[in-house]
Amino acid sequence: MGSSRRRIGIAGTVAGVGAAGVGAAVGLRRVAVGRVRLRPDPDADEPFGELRGRELTVEASDGLPLHVEVDGPDDADLTIVFSHGYTLNQDSWHYQRRDLQGSLQMVFWDQRCHGRSGRGDPLKATIEQTGDDLYAVLKATVRRKQPVILVGHSMGGMSIMALADRHPQLFKRQVVGVALVNTSCGDMAELTLGLPLVLAKVVRPLAPRTLRGLGRRAELVERARGLGADLAFVVTRKMAFADRQVSPTVVGFLEQMIRATPIDVIAEFYPALMAHDKVACLGVLGRVPTLVLAGGQDRLTPAGHSRRIADALPDAELVEVEEAGHVLPLEYPGVVTGGLRRLIDRVRPEYQEERTA
Structure with a gap:
């Protein structure tokens, strides 16, 4: 089956330079922020960050403790494992966690140095290591022959690619489906962050140096981040979302997750994201x-990064939301x-048929 395409228009980078701007900002724009926050908000009472599952600690290959939570019945016929993005944590899957409750088992985990997982060696802040971490989570939470769908947002999608690169035998045998949200298989260093190309060429080389400098002054920067909540809200809304009617509560929730990620962690992972190149593993993903x-x-x-991935996969469904930004799990x-x-x-009939064959 060839790739299918869905393009969705609905009326209506929280990383690198963007993350550095959030981290170093001081409070401004209070009137504008207040006006946005005071308008009617259907998500105002949503219990963001309060959905919890059965907690366990999984030890990574280097001994780092990874915080994992499991929802749903242990005897479920299918498990979905969710991997979150850069500077976020497992709570970024709030709506999916809320709305997919039922016969499924769902596994959520905080990537290393994010959320409630442990802080590790900065030299281990690599996509290859997060792929190995995902492998450890799978081994600890999923029965040997239990079918699994892997879902990854941004850096979480890269972690899935690293898993495919290092453990290709899992795909088709146990991993029966994959969902990749707002992610890339490479060429991250060419991003413009929405800036004019000429300006982007000036800014790009400065970003790693700027973040390293902020990481070395982590205590000072963290104090500034606390003082700059209003500007951080504005920057997050501008850089992460495209829908002008996005809930202020959702924007605030995302900003809080980013602010909770230490600036030195942001600095440590940034080079790994820019160097990410997993084009070669797409053939493994193409098995499912x-x-x-x-x-x-x-x-x-x-969106061109997603199109590139979909074009390389024989059985892919591409959904492009024209008026959306980088956090589809929260924005749409x-x-x-x-x-x-x-x-x-799509996958349930296939593995159920194999089980009865």
Whole structure:
């Protein structure tokens, strides 16, 4: 089956230079922020960050403790493992966690140095290591022959690619489907972050040096981040979202996750993201049905990166939301959850037929 395409127009980079700007900002724009936050907000009472599962600690290959939570019945016929993005934590899957409850087992984990997982050696802040971490999570939470769908947002999608690169035997044998959201298989160093190309060429070389400098002054920067909450809200809304009607509560929730990620962690992972290149592993992902979701206004991983992935996969569904940014799981959660439901419906008959054969 060839790749299918869905382009969704709905009326209506929280990394690198963007993350550095959030980290170093001081409070401004209070009037504008207040006006946005005071408008009617249907998500105002949503319990962001409060959904919890059965907690366990998984030891990574280097001994680092990874915080993992499991929802749903142990005897479920299918498990979905969610990997979050750079500077975020497992709570970024809030809507999917809420809306997919039922017969599925769902596994959520905080990537190393993020959320409630342990802080590790800066030299281990690599995509290859996060792929190995995902392997450890799978071994600890999923029965040997239990079918699995892997879902990754941004850096989480890269972790899935690293897993495919290092453990290709899992795909088709146990991993029966993959969903890649706002992610890339390489060429990250060419990003413009939405800047004019001429300006981007000036800014790009400065970003690693700027972040390293901020990481060395972590205590000072963290104090500034606390003082700059209003400007951080504005920057997050501008860089992460494209929908002008996005819930202020959702923007605030995302900004809080970013602010909770230490600036030195942001600095440590940034070079790994820019060096990411997993084009060669796409053949492994091509063994299973894949859902690829993109935001048409994504500044961090532009939609062209998702199209490139989908074009390389023989059984991919590409969904592009034209008026969306880099955090589809929060900005257009129904699109993400609906896509996952379709992926589940696609893979279930296949592995159930194999089990009864």
